[in-house]
Amino acid sequence: MICKTTKEFQNKVLNKMTFTPYPNENYTIYKNENRPELGYFIKYSRDKYYEFGIGDYTIPESFSLVFEHNEEILRFGTVYSGETKFKIENNPVSSFSPSSFFVSEKNIKGNQHWKKGQHFHGAEITIYKKYFEEIIHSNFPESIVFDKFINNYTYNYLPLEVASIIQKLRSLAESNKLTSLYLESKILESIALLYNEISSSPENVFTNQLNYGDIKIGNNKSITLTASDINAIQKAHDILTKEICNPPTIKSLSKMVFLNEQKLKAGFSAKYHMSIRQYTNSLRMTTAENLLCTTELSIDEISKMVGYNYSGNFVKMFKNIHGKTPLAFRKMKL
Template sequence: MISKSSSEFQKYVLDKMTFSAFSEKNCIIYKNPSRPELGCFIKYSREGYYDFGIGDYTIPEDFSLSFDHKDELIRFGTVYKGITKFKIENNPVSSFTPSSFFVVEKGIKGKQIWKKGQHFHGAEISIYKKYFDEVVFPNFPDSINFDAFIGNYTYKYLPLEIVSIIQQLQVLNNKNALTPIYLESKILEALAIITNEIFSSPENSFTNQINYGEVKIGKNRKVTLTTSDINAIQKAHDILTKEACNPPTIKELSKRVFLNEQKLKAGFASHYHMSIGEYTNSIRMAMAENLLSTTDLTIEEISKKVGYNYCGNFVKMFKKVHGKTPLAFRKSK
């Protein structure tokens, strides 16, 4: 079988998952009531314009699907768990590991593979060209367009503000409080952030993922980042994402990715627009925000879960980032 559209692709996958649709007030939950261990997929949608999906499911059997999609859309989100293997026409086989991502699909063609027992957990927003043509461009003509990005290329980094928006939407979903008007407001906010990022400078968080250029080390020294260096930096990013609560030292990380410490630090800051320490701290704070919003754990328990040995240090850092203590943040939710 060859799927001809992204909606057909999704329907095929949900069928293979043995999921049935159950309508809720603002969303549709896809699940198999007789096999709850398979998890579920939750979909919020303004039909034909955009979707917001949250997946937390386990693949029941091996399957694959070829696709030849004519529709144009932008997809971005965060994958917390699960490795996806796919092949885009005229490109080598690729795999996508847990990370944030952004892709503009234009006539995409290829094949994707799923394996029994694989567990996937993530969330993504899909915005179709129809929404840009009928809603965004008529009202905001200076917004981003599809030509601002390389088509069918997966950018493996999103600005932290976008990641935070996706986390906010998930928190509201967990509380059964995500409404259509709030979802659309956040989609527009995400587009505004991406637009500002693209137009802020020719060297932004998207172009820098392709045009690697030089990085400055010290006061006067510049070095060129090779493809090998970028791969090492991205591997370091993956390690830090996975081990944010107990991150390796710069020295240990340097050895693990086979890149010297100076180039690793400078390259990471250039590639991801923040230092290694800032990145691990942002992950910790995002985890803490989620735990404060969705659990009854004490502040001390949350502090330990996100890697702080001393609760006081956690409270101090959380207040620095959010402008309020963890307890005040929880009370405001």
């Protein structure tokens, strides 16, 4: 079964934990009274606006869950102990391990795994888009927005002040001293601190410390891509697409997007599954195919239009890709 909402996913996890809900005035505690050694999960919430959860539990049996939902939410918190692996579609396998984390979720799809005997202890705030639309943006329209972050990417970072807020809330909750008013005030403070962080500079700690993964460039060598690197690679892709008939050299392109040639070439290949040269050739040949089928231009004219100074080079490249000359291709399409 696929979990279609965040709430459904959470309920499935708690069910697999064999936990039963016990409502209190300000929160609900989930536990198995017959097996207290499994621990507990505490949840404070303002329905459809935000949640604050504290977990300290041990997995009774191994299980996995598949999720796919269209909700837009921000989640951030701290994992004090334990690690769980998860796979988000179109992203590498990731994991939560002892550290702070932040993620902006939108149209997320993937799966997550838990192993018997694993122990987890952590605290997390979840804020739904409805809270931003009705409470934050209606009063502070210039504040934090979802598109400031890469969707469905887990940042292993929180500003120290926000991490301290999480710690304070957890401590109060575990001693049954956390009130709903105080919780909401700290959620608002966290949003303000996050907004200050991302509005301070385009190159803030989220972009500077973002690790987009390591790419191998040799038997014993690899490079790490950051969010700013990925943005540069995307810009390079856009430039190549626009300048299809006169693409810049790799050296020129690297200067245009402010990224060194090695990262540009390796990152482009990793992101688009083809080299820069292969991509430009693909664009040229696609344009040539269209001109051959829809115009009566000569082969020489078409070769110049797609950026070849010598028609012989164009014919050779076209034949390598299609297995036939441009003229034979045109005759076949008539």
